[in-house]
Amino acid sequence: MEYVTQIIDPPPSHTQLLLDGMRALRKPKLDGAPPLPTARLVRSAVELSPAGIAAYARACGFRREQGVPLSYPHVLAFPLHLMLLTRPTFPYPASGMVHLANRIRQHQRLHEGHALRLEVYCERWVAHPKGQALSIATRAYSAGALAWESDSLYLRRDVDNPVGEPWSDPLPLQEDGLLRTQRWVLPADLGRRFAKVSGDFNPIHTSVIGARLFGFRRAIAHGMWTLGRALAAQQPPGGLSQAQAHCDFKLPIFLPGQVALWSHPVTGPRREFEVRNFAGDKPHMRGLFIWKESQQ
Template sequence: MDYVTQIIDPPPSRTRLLLDGLRALRKPALDGAPVLPRQRLVRSAVELSTAGIAAYGRACGFRREQGVPLSYPHVLAFPLHLMLLTHPSFPYPASGMVHLANRIRQHQRLHEGQALRLEVYAERWVAHAKGQALSIATRAYSGGALVWESDSLYLRRDVHDPVGEPWDDALALQDEDLLRTQRWALPADLGRRFARVSGDFNPIHTSVLGARLFGFRRAIAHGMWTLGRALAAQQPPGGVDQAQAHCDFKLPILLPAQVALWSHPVTGPRREFEVRNLAGDQPHMRGLFIWNESFQ
């Protein structure tokens, strides 16, 4: 597909993103198959700032000796995701799009103060059993080399006859041997706290009223906060060079909540894990984290 590159410097303000989101609440009914947006949104030099990393670390539980969190570049690119989803050419309303999965791969160690060129574009449609899914690609370059990348899967429910290849990348883990290793108490205002760091002010995360408008009894935790918190519990001190993290989001976490990290006993630089309720019978996220010598 031929993309049209748009340089987004300076980044959009929160007010601009909010207004674009409001304008995108309604879209005309589709006549035929959906068409991918052609925009490739680019920020030419985004700094991995010490202050930004520290704020993200406080929100998710990372310690400075763990280096740049593997999931941190996603929050830098997220405003570009919103710009794509709220663009007039995107065929569905942005509200109600569900974040189903994320795949992250880091190719080189990231450093505080480093500048990244971020590129975000709609990569492909995916046919999902629950509707029409879309994969949004994020690519981060430094010195002309690809250093970090992610693919985020978003779902529009109840779309009949979805286009694209069927979704076949769900994580299959040996979950019967997982043990509860940590317990987390999540406050009612967690969504608002993480929104200030991530820029994701979706009302389902930040207010009870907003959540109820979309069918939730209470505000729900961000999926990317859940991934960040799980990685913070497992990313080794000293940081990582090459690494990958895969996660599938399951049941929403209604705030406030008590949840737990369930994982296999430590067996080197590979972790299979789930975030579940305390009883262990309701999965909120399933994940795989691999780093350094076991990375392929």
């Protein structure tokens, strides 16, 4: 597919992104298959800011000795995701798009103060049993080499006859031997606090009223906060050279509330895990984390 590259420097403000989202609340009904947007949005040099990393680390529970969090570059790229989803050429309203899954791969160690070239584009449509899904690709380059990448899957519910390859990649999980290893107590303002460091001010996360407008009884935690918190609980000290994190988002986490991390008591650089309610009978996120510790 031919993409049209657009340099986005400086990025839009949070206010502008919110306004664009409001303008995109209504879209004309589609006739036929949805067109895949052809824009490739690029930020040429985004600093891995020590202050930004520290704020993100505090929000998710990372420690400084763990280095740059594996999930942090998603925060830098997220405004570009919103720009794609709120453009007039995007066939669906951005509001109501559900984040289904994320696949992250890091190819080299990330260093505070270094700059990344970020490229974000709509990669492919995916036919999901509940509607039309879309994969948005993020690629981050350091000194011309691919350093980090992710694929984020978003769903528009209740779309008839979805196009694209069938969705068939749920993460497996070995249930035998899974143990509750941590409990997390989540405050009512967690969504607002994480919005300030992630740039995701979706009202379902930041406001009870906003959440109710979209069918939730209370505000819900960001899926990417849940992933970040789970990685913080398991990422070793010393930083990562190569790593993968895959996750499928399941039931929402209502705020305030409490959840628990369930995982296998194994050693070595591989973790299969779930974030569940404390009783362990309702899954909120399933994940796989594989890493290679950095050699300094």
